[in-house]
Amino acid sequence: MFRKFSENIISAAVSPFSSAPSTPAATAASSTLDIQSLSIASSASSHQARAKVERQLADELAKFGVPMSTEDCAGCDDHQEGCDESEGAGHVTHVQYPRGFDVDWDSDLLASAKPQPRQLVISTGRSDWPHDHTEDETTLSHHLNNALMKAAGITPAPPLKPDQGGKEKDEKALPPAPPPPPPTNPPGMIEITVGKDGLPQGIYEAPATQITPSMQDEPSPTGIPEQPGTMLFSSSLISQSHEGHRETVLAFPDWKVVVDVTNDERGAEGVLTDLVSRTEAQGDSARRTWTLPYRAVVLLSAVSNGSDPRLLGSHKRRDKRCHIAAPLLEKALCQSLEEHHVSVDLQGHSLSADHLEQAFPPLDQIPTDELPIEVEKRLRAIDAVDDAQGNGEVGIFRISHLGGHRYAGVMIICFPSGATLYYGRVSPREIPAVVKETLLGGKILSGLLRSAGNAVRPELVAEHGEEDAGKKIKTVCQRKGKTLLSW
Template sequence: MSLRRLRALVLGESELEPHNIHTSLSASGIPITTVDCRSCSNPCEEGHSEYPRRFTIDYDSTLLGSMKPFRRQIVISTGKSDWDFNITDTPDSLAASIALSQPPTPAPEPISIELDEKAAGQCIPGVFTSSDSTRLSILNGSHKTLSVEEEEHTVLVLPDYTMVVGVRPADAPELWRTVLDASLPRHGMTTERSAFSSYVLPFACVILLCSHKRRDNRCAISAPKLENAFIRSLEGKGWTAHTQLEHIVDPPLEKFSGSAEAKERHIADELRALPATRKALILRNSHIGGHKFSGNCVLYLPSGSCIWYGRVSTHEVESIVENTILGGLVLPTLLRGGMNISRPGCPTLHDW
């Protein structure tokens, strides 16, 4: 029995029904909106690109909780939008090298569930903090490396909201030790020099769209349509939408000469300034699970929040841009789960 199903049984199926999800999320300090996730009429009169007739989507299974918690998620530069079935099985790849560099995953602790009403009310499937798991989620991405040498990858590290430039497959153990180990704070080691060059991601939002055709053709169909819809919507609101990384002229974080505390403040100041840039990065990525809920869309914000949406079509993109990317509010109807989205006392996910 899955943890999601077990939680559903403990909470009672009614807790996961749509009319109660809004209440549960709001009571947990998650900034939500009750507006319709579809902003256009049905049938659509705005020219949004439709999925093919045989594009099947699961509307029967419970969406909320259909994802696995993780500590960090990385996106490795490949310049491609499709990959081998299992990216960590690709010989001599950075994904494979990082997977081999990880220590054995410890056996999960036995689950102890309180059956009292108070404890049950605090448990929302799919909603977690970055400290709730030690798992590293390894993805390949469509972005090209910023390094001159193609074998030196550029790796996005999330929710840290940084990118590490110049990583070869042979560097995987060092990347794990200084950046990816679950015991490290949000921005990795700050007390020693690194062999890499890392930077704060210079975007107000990162949008990941699963496009892994060798896993499921539905994501290969949905990703380009959603990408175009996001670009159209964002540019219509005065934003710039990028599908590749930009070269950064500022010195890397490794060159910062102050104390560890000063470096943390410096990074925090950079992150807080990012929403004003009105720039979004849109990448296609490898398998994240839940293809039956295509299109799959993952949003990262500089504040450290990660929002997973499923069953996304071009008709929902405008609402996602308006309410989540600009407004910092979660759309419960589309929510598969999220990291660091419970923010009691904060009106939006953009607040710190």
């Protein structure tokens, strides 16, 4: 079926990339945005029509300074018209999802994800988790969730007992999800809504993340500095700590890894404090921070394959598409990246303290006033970080529930520049284009785009002659360069 892209005029909540504090338990205030619409129509009767619509969407987003790919290889049917089949039909990127793999092709994909300004990815060494992975009190995810609520002044509720609607109730089958709303536009219609900040809905600009001496005039009453909106993900990442009770945390768009984090309340609060404000003494001499060594990181939603008896059976049925898609996408990514001579890290071997300190000392040893320059120097030193041909290393990790499993396969792609992409409706057939155009070329495939953060490049606006739009965009974005690889 043809992929329709449209956005409707909405009454929007506060931008996910606002600086207001947000936690998994907090509710943002709402405000109405003045929105302007622009539409494009085309036929939807063939692959050529679908490709034409995707190119038109790419052209429209490019006018707002978003680096877009014009390649016509994303999601093509039966690998026709320009796709490279030199590897033969048995190539992993030609694998199709099994019969019955139900994907929502009717709902709008653009702006179907609402990311927070920051994503934290926590090591567990597993590849499946319950739907709410933060409920497991033995995990660092649980402690981080509680620390975020504490920073926002929210008291975490005690876990429910079975007779209060706890685990026994959860194990019952969930009611079926309501059907998606019917499409509001005719097939082939693209409608992009633009907010007051001059950016289309689904394209967000987050404040630059950096460590400062303090983000508050007075010490926080909770002992934890004010936090940006944060999403937590458990992951297949394996902690490389020499001590079994310590974990690893990846922070995006900070592009940092915190190693040897104690799996307790103190360790969780220390991570949040370290990422936002600098203290003279961290209190835990083993916890250290480095910039990530990868040229990109791909996070694949993988919940749940149901192999763990502790997981909820209802969630297995609900998210079976993700656990089917993730291993196929992972295999296709590995193969495509290796063809470009790009190494792949699936477990986090490159994140051991022993390996990281061979290149640089931990950031904790750098004076606060020298830190921004030092971080940028290390980012630019990442192997092949700006090489569109290949080489370097990409981290690929499976993560807990991402949301939007009806658009499976779904993934997050992060870059050292701070850009973050949410992709949906990805199958192994799209992976060569994802690797060539997005991971190596730093450009977005419009046919897969759910949302993008820190993806605007004002220099591109000038190329399209949108002078008024360019002036408005530059008020929310001062980034330079022409791809997601530059900052």
